[in-house]
Amino acid sequence: MIPTVTLEVVKRSFDGRARAGVLHTPHGDIPTPVFMPVGTQASVKTVSPDELRALGAGIILGNTYHLYLRPGHDLIERAGGLHQFMSWDGAILTDSGGFQVFSLGPLRKITERGVEFRSHIDGSRHLFTPERVMEIQMAIGADIAMCFDECAPYPCDHDYARESAAMTARWAQRCLAAHNGGRQALFGIVQGSVYADLRRKSAADMVSLGFPGYGIGGLSVGEPKDVMYSMLDETVPCLPDNKPRYLMGVGSPDALLEGVARGIDMFDCVLPTRIARNGTVFTRRGRIIVRDAAYAEDLRPLDPGCDCYACRNFTRAYIRHLLKAGEVLGIRLTSIHNLRYLVRMMGEIRESIIDGSFDEYRKETWRVWYNN
């Protein structure tokens, strides 16, 4: 079968690790590296589809766990699939629920068969097996589905991490067997916690199954950043050069830059929208908490030089006022800005790879974002 989601590599950095490309999907071609805004419940919180388009997003995330519980994947299927249901004609990737299993903590029980858990909404009991999760994701109908995996906690001992990654590999086989292909691509997920040998083993296991793309999971769960970077150094070389690589759950500007430098093509993260709702925004000079009193009379845009809707039309003082007053427009503007910031940054990274200036771009940008 011809894969419906493919990566075309356009240009590489001098060391050959970072790449600029195009991700071809049934819902459009997406320049990579790419940041994917998270729209857990069929909505990128506070931001409408036309606003997402305007700020340059080409692909967003949805979440199996949430959409299964509410409103139910069967309804989404009857509505014509998630694209139609939420009126988004760009590409969509659905996360499998593996991470929610991790974050649900004491509400779940993990066995070889799958994961038993209780709904955070009404406490009802449910069972997610790899087969069931494939059924749900096919009904939702995103362009890219993810394998059901176990995201090991951090810290986590070597024995647990080994067993967990091995089970994730067995689950990946079951996912593959249960997934009928069609227009939807299925990505595998590399696990292995913070152990180099397990990362390499997990990558090899996944690659042997021949997925059209690979997620790297289990990182950015509390480990130091240099540990995450060294895990990428171990993992990426084990993955096929012509397939997309997706670092799951990473979205701070410094980590995006370091991820791309190590060969990552795709990222997703709630960080930009979550910190936006709490009054923090990205700027070319680092993060600022625009909710702070220091900006009460600051009549400049959030980030001078930014071309987003918020920066073209409003001042820090006004947006701070909206945030303090609890006006919904405030968190909408900060959300739009932060998403635009990351989308634009990825565009700049891509351009720098293409014109050969990635190393300089990385150095300059790193100075701003190091430990920020």
Next chain:
RNA sequence: GUGGAUGUAGCUCAGUUGGCUAGAGCAUCAGAUUGUGGCUCUGAGGGCCGUGGGUUCAAGUCCCAUCAUCCACC
């Protein structure tokens, strides 16, 4: 004018038969947030308890006076 009620943090109020360094919510200030359990979490500052006397080992608490505000009655 008479009778009553109330005065504690910026605001709204707790504060036991007097007994640790007078508390809470909101507000203010600062920080956190990384495959989202949607308005979260953590921390900080801020009070001569209306004022002045008295009783007592000890008073936000009891007594007296006084001021302010509110209510009722003349």
